[in-house]
Amino acid sequence: MSDVNAEISAVDHITNDQALLQIKDLHVWYELKRFGFGHAGYVRAVDNVRFVLEQGEAIACVGESGCGKSSLMKTILGLNIPTKGDVIFDNTSLSQTKGEDLRRYRSKIGYIQQDPFGALPPFMNVQSILEEPMIINGIKDKQERRRRIEKILEEVKLTPIEQVLPKFPHMLSGGQQQRVVIARAMIMEPKLLVADEPVSMLDASVRVEILRLLRKLQEEHHLAVLYITHDLSTVRYFSEYIFVMYAGQIVEFARMEDLLDNPKHPYTLALLEASSDPNADNALVQREIPKGEPPSLVNPPKGCRFHPRCPYMMEGICDVLEPPNIEVTPKHLVACWLYDEEKGHAI
Amino acid sequence: MKGILSGLRQLRQYPTAIIGLIVIVILMIVAIVTPIVLPYNQAVKMWRGGEAVWRYYPRNASPAWTNWFRSTDLAGTVIIDSAKGDVEPVIEPISADTREARFSFEFDFPYDTFPPEIILFSSAAYKDKQPFVELTWITPDGREIRAGEFSSGASTSVRFDQDTRLQRRLERETGIKGISVIKGLFDDPNKEGVQVLQGTYRLDATALLFEPESSLDLAFVSYGKVYGIAGTDHQRRDLTIALLWGTPIAMAFGLLAALLTTFTTMGIAAFGVWIGGWVDAVIQRITEVNSIIPLLPILIMVGTLYSRSVWLMLGLVILLSIFGLGIKNYRAIFLQVKESPYIDAARAYGASDMRIIFRYLIPRILPLVIPAIVILVPSYVFLEASLAVLGLGDPFVPTWGKLINDANTQGALFSGYYYWILQPAALLMIAGLAFAMVGFALDRVFNPRLREL
Numbered sequence: 001m002s003d004v005n006a007e008i009s010a011v012d013h014i015t016n017d018q019a020l021l022q023i024k025d026l027h028v029w030y031e032l033k034r035f036g037f038g039h040a041g042y043v044r045a046v047d048n049v050r051f052v053l054e055q056g057e058a059i060a061c062v063g064e065s066g067c068g069k070s071s072l073m074k075t076i077l078g079l080n081i082p083t084k085g086d087v088i089f090d091n092t093s094l095s096q097t098k099g100e101d102l103r104r105y106r107s108k109i110g111y112i113q114q115d116p117f118g119a120l121p122p123f124m125n126v127q128s129i130l131e132e133p134m135i136i137n138g139i140k141d142k143q144e145r146r147r148r149i150e151k152i153l154e155e156v157k158l159t160p161i162e163q164v165l166p167k168f169p170h171m172l173s174g175g176q177q178q179r180v181v182i183a184r185a186m187i188m189e190p191k192l193l194v195a196d197e198p199v200s201m202l203d204a205s206v207r208v209e210i211l212r213l214l215r216k217l218q219e220e221h222h223l224a225v226l227y228i229t230h231d232l233s234t235v236r237y238f239s240e241y242i243f244v245m246y247a248g249q250i251v252e253f254a255r256m257e258d259l260l261d262n263p264k265h266p267y268t269l270a271l272l273e274a275s276s277d278p279n280a281d282n283a284l285v286q287r288e289i290p291k292g293e294p295p296s297l298v299n300p301p302k303g304c305r306f307h308p309r310c311p312y313m314m315e316g317i318c319d320v321l322e323p324p325n326i327e328v329t330p331k332h333l334v335a336c337w338l339y340d341e342e343k344g345h346a347i
Numbered sequence: 348m349k350g351i352l353s354g355l356r357q358l359r360q361y362p363t364a365i366i367g368l369i370v371i372v373i374l375m376i377v378a379i380v381t382p383i384v385l386p387y388n389q390a391v392k393m394w395r396g397g398e399a400v401w402r403y404y405p406r407n408a409s410p411a412w413t414n415w416f417r418s419t420d421l422a423g424t425v426i427i428d429s430a431k432g433d434v435e436p437v438i439e440p441i442s443a444d445t446r447e448a449r450f451s452f453e454f455d456f457p458y459d460t461f462p463p464e465i466i467l468f469s470s471a472a473y474k475d476k477q478p479f480v481e482l483t484w485i486t487p488d489g490r491e492i493r494a495g496e497f498s499s500g501a502s503t504s505v506r507f508d509q510d511t512r513l514q515r516r517l518e519r520e521t522g523i524k525g526i527s528v529i530k531g532l533f534d535d536p537n538k539e540g541v542q543v544l545q546g547t548y549r550l551d552a553t554a555l556l557f558e559p560e561s562s563l564d565l566a567f568v569s570y571g572k573v574y575g576i577a578g579t580d581h582q583r584r585d586l587t588i589a590l591l592w593g594t595p596i597a598m599a600f601g602l603l604a605a606l607l608t609t610f611t612t613m614g615i616a617a618f619g620v621w622i623g624g625w626v627d628a629v630i631q632r633i634t635e636v637n638s639i640i641p642l643l644p645i646l647i648m649v650g651t652l653y654s655r656s657v658w659l660m661l662g663l664v665i666l667l668s669i670f671g672l673g674i675k676n677y678r679a680i681f682l683q684v685k686e687s688p689y690i691d692a693a694r695a696y697g698a699s700d701m702r703i704i705f706r707y708l709i710p711r712i713l714p715l716v717i718p719a720i721v722i723l724v725p726s727y728v729f730l731e732a733s734l735a736v737l738g739l740g741d742p743f744v745p746t747w748g749k750l751i752n753d754a755n756t757q758g759a760l761f762s763g764y765y766y767w768i769l770q771p772a773a774l775l776m777i778a779g780l781a782f783a784m785v786g787f788a789l790d791r792v793f794n795p796r797l798r799e800l
């Protein structure tokens with residue numbers, strides 16, 4: 001691995017000591033227990049991931065279900081403890097932060113979840129839901145809380161406010177629920193927003209609206225946004241950069257247009273073929289992801305983790321050695337032996 | 348909270364729940380009003396007072412309303428006490444020192460059976476010379492019978508029954524040999540045999556007070572076989588007191604035990620689930636050990652060896668139920684709730700562990716718990732009664748269970764004093780049913796899947 005590190009440190013979107021969010025060689029492993037106590041290995045949900053995110057920038061993370069996207073995001077939020085490596089957000093190192101400081105760290109990142117109904121406590125009305133983060137983070141002044149609630153509900157277009165505030169989550173539509181979730185994520189005026197598949201559980205008709213809203217908030221507040229999705233069709237609305245995750249690792253990293261127009265990794269190619277447009281009528285068309293099962297994260301395949309499913313697999317190389325990160329064009333990195341100058345051959 | 352209120356509103360659809368609620372409200376009102384009208388200390392003092400407090404009351408009298416169901420009405424109880432102002436004596440001076448005080452005890456006697464006993468209680472204040480009293484019995488048909496005379500001490504009771512001269516006089520009057528005094532006084536001379544003459548009777552007591560400072564109070568009591576709303580027990584005590592005071596005790600015991608055990612159990616389960624690790628494991632093990640410790644034998648042991656205070660029992664019940672098997676149920680639910688995305692969200696905006704437990708975990712399962720609490724109340728009410736029936740009732744406080752226990756040890760059922768057991772038993776059952784009906788309806792409202800069953 002160390003040879004790879006040297007290579008990529010040259011690229012500013014992989015490491016940058018000034019950036020708002022820095023993910024440094026992050027490993028998130030879940031311990032598997034046998035009979036509740038014996039050790040039985042690890043689920044390597046995030047395995048040696050690194051990237052940075054600047055203030056005001058959006059980055060998308062794409063991958064199949066179970067590839068570790070949520071684990072990565074929960075670690076950034078400070079909900080998981082990094083097994084190895086570190087997350088540095090706003091000059092705070094997550095691995096050094098504990099107790100009260102950890103709670104403060106968490107409250108500075110906005111969190112938008114996948115299932116808006118599940119993300120809202122069913123026994124609180126909108127007013128309580130929006131007040132909770134402020135009460136917890138010591139905004140004691142009622143007027144100030146009221147002012148913030150009015151402002152943010154205006155921004156997420158949940159009006160008239162007086163009608164929305166007393167409502168309970170089940171009285172709202174899916175789109176409205178997600179707007180409440182977004183409002184709650186924004187109410188502490190965070191610098192970073194983490195959105196975990198924010199539209200995947202919504203009706204196709206409201207997906208674009210919600211994505212536009214997120215984009216608008218990002219631009220107006222100069223937010224850093226990490227947008228996670230398993231659906232490539234929704235990323236175009238969003239981000240400058242995008243990376244593709246497979247089995248806990250980043251396999252390709254590029255500017256958005258670069259990756260969508262010029263995909264390099266065989267897995268990215270397969271994902272793009274399978275994707276659909278979010279506002280098209282074919283939202284119901286089943287998306288075919290490459291044949292075969294995603295690999296086990298407990299015993300990942302040797303060499304390249306994609307090789308058992310890869311149509312271009314080179315025997316003796318891909319199934320033996322882990323691929324390096326190769327910068328095929330400027331700021332376009334791919335972890336695939338096909339692009340190696342000696343061993344590879346272009347597709 | 349709004350959800351809970353709207354759930355309560357839905358209760359209207361269940362007539363049983365409405366009946367139950369009305370009963371609970373009535374019980375609550377009784378439970379609140381009783382201690383105000385008759386404070387705890389006073390009630391305890393009265394209940395333990397014995398004959399001194401209760402001497403005007405009949406022994407083992409049924410409730411007065413039982414006469415409605417009888418073809419021959421049992422004698423009612425008549426208490427006329429000049430000390431309470433029931434009668435005012437007419438006082439006339441006779442000489443410089445001597446006064447005459449005339450008491451006139453008049454009462455209706457519409458019953459079919461003779462009273463078991465008649466006593467005139469007399470209490471006088473004097474220096475050297477005791478006041479002298481002469482008695483005349485006037486029947487509804489206007490016959491006047493000399494009913495004896497006595498000198499009143501500080502506390503004298505005149506038992507008509509034991510006056511042999513009066514007895515002989517009445518034998519002559521009625522023409523029946525060997526008639527007892529009481530039967531003679533109430534007998535209808537125009538009817539065959541011994542039968543009650545119904546109507547208005549009067550006992551005139553003419554007292555001579557020989558000293559200017561002396562005074563006299565007389566209380567006439569015709570003991571009945573029925574008394575009051577609830578009847579009396581073997582110690583002449585009015586059962587109303589125990590029935591009334593049993594209500595706050597039962598409600599307090601049932602509600603406090605149900606609320607405190609449920610909420611502590613739920614809190615502990617939530618705490619264990621949220622903190623996890625060894626804390627959870629320890630809680631689990633304590634629960635398992637505690638579940639094989641039997642509650643009732645421990646209560647009996649403490650009751651026999653240490654103290655039978657109802658409040659100590661309440662504390663013990665709560666203590667031993669805190670780590671009840673309920674923890675396992677709540678734990679199973681909390682393990683699910685813990686995985687909800689909204690809990691992750693709360694952690695993400697910095698909620699502390701305690702806030703998550705109390706603001707996010709517990710409120711989620713309140714709808715499940717509220718019916719459970721209501722259904723739990725009667726089981727604790729019955730537990731207190733069971734303890735009392737087993738002879739482990741609080742020695743001071745009158746409760747429903749203790750009435751049943753008293754009745755049982757006095758052989759009430761063998762002697763036909765059904766009211767003594769049936770009244771507290773009925774109250775226990777009514778209270779239990781009311782809470783059960785409301786609880787089951789609440790369960791249907793809050794846990795709608797039950798509705799289909």
Ligand SMILES: Nc1ncnc2c1ncn2[C@@H]1O[C@H](COP(=O)(O)OP(=O)(O)O)[C@@H](O)[C@H]1O
Pocket residue numbers: 030031043045063064065066067068069070071072297
């Ligand atoms: N708390 C956990 N304990 C053990 N394994 C977990 C845990 N959370 C997630 N995993 C596993 O980690 C892998 C990655 O999950 P996740 O990060 O949720 O992926 P994604 O969000 O991309 O679907 C999955 O195999 C999942 O089963």
Ligand SMILES: [Mg+2]
Pocket residue numbers: 066069070196
């Ligand atoms: Mg996920």
